[in-house]
Amino acid sequence: MVPRVTGTWVRGSGPTPISDEQGGGKRGCPRSPASSKSPGRMSQTKPMVRITAYIKPFQLEDVKTALGNLNLGGMTIGEARGRGDNPEQAVQLAGHEYLIAMPLRSRVELVVTEADQERVIQAISGAVRTEAAGSGKIFVEKVEDAIRIRTGESGTDAV
Incomplete structure (x- = not known):
C-alpha cells in the first residue's frame, strides 16, 4: 500500500x-478559496462560444500571433485530417504533383465570450485567408458552461 x-x-x-x-x-x-464553489452551479456569466478553426499547418504561427494580440487567454491546438468541398488536394513536392485525399490540418479551439466572438473570427480569417480553395473553416458553437477542475470556478472565470 x-x-x-x-x-x-x-x-x-x-x-x-x-x-x-x-x-x-x-x-x-x-x-483553494475558490474550491468551495459548487461546480454544478452556474455563476453569473456572460454567454460563451467555442470557436474551432481548421487551418493549414504552416499558418498556425500566424494564427497564434493574431490570437495572442487579442489577450483572450488560452487555446487548444491539435492535428486533424479531412477535406472540404474538394475531394483531393494537389501538392507540389520535388517537382512532382501528388494528390492527397485527406490533407493534414491544424485545429485551433478556444472558448470566448460572445462579445469577443467577432474579433476572434476576424483575427483568424485575417491571418489565413487566401483566394485558393482549402483556406480552412471556422465553426462557432454555444457553450453552456465551463468549469476549471482545479478550483471549481465556472463560467467565464474558468476560461
Missing part, C-alpha cells in the same frame, strides 16, 4: 504536510 502524502509543493523542496483539518482536500490537495 502506498502511503498518503498531503502537502503543497514549494520549488526546490519536498512536500509540506498539511492535515485535512488544516485545509487539505481530497487526496491531500490543499483547498
Whole structure:
C-alpha cells in the first residue's frame, strides 16, 4: 500500500504536510478559496462560444500571433485530417504533383465570450485567408458552461 502524502509543493523542496483539518482536500490537495464553489452551479456569466478553426499547418504561427494580440487567454491546438468541398488536394513536392485525399490540418479551439466572438473570427480569417480553395473553416458553437477542475470556478472565470 502506498502511503498518503498531503502537502503543497514549494520549488526546490519536498512536500509540506498539511492535515485535512488544516485545509487539505481530497487526496491531500490543499483547498483553494475558490474550491468551495459548487461546480454544478452556474455563476453569473456572460454567454460563451467555442470557436474551432481548421487551418493549414504552416499558418498556425500566424494564427497564434493574431490570437495572442487579442489577450483572450488560452487555446487548444491539435492535428486533424479531412477535406472540404474538394475531394483531393494537389501538392507540389520535388517537382512532382501528388494528390492527397485527406490533407493534414491544424485545429485551433478556444472558448470566448460572445462579445469577443467577432474579433476572434476576424483575427483568424485575417491571418489565413487566401483566394485558393482549402483556406480552412471556422465553426462557432454555444457553450453552456465551463468549469476549471482545479478550483471549481465556472463560467467565464474558468476560461
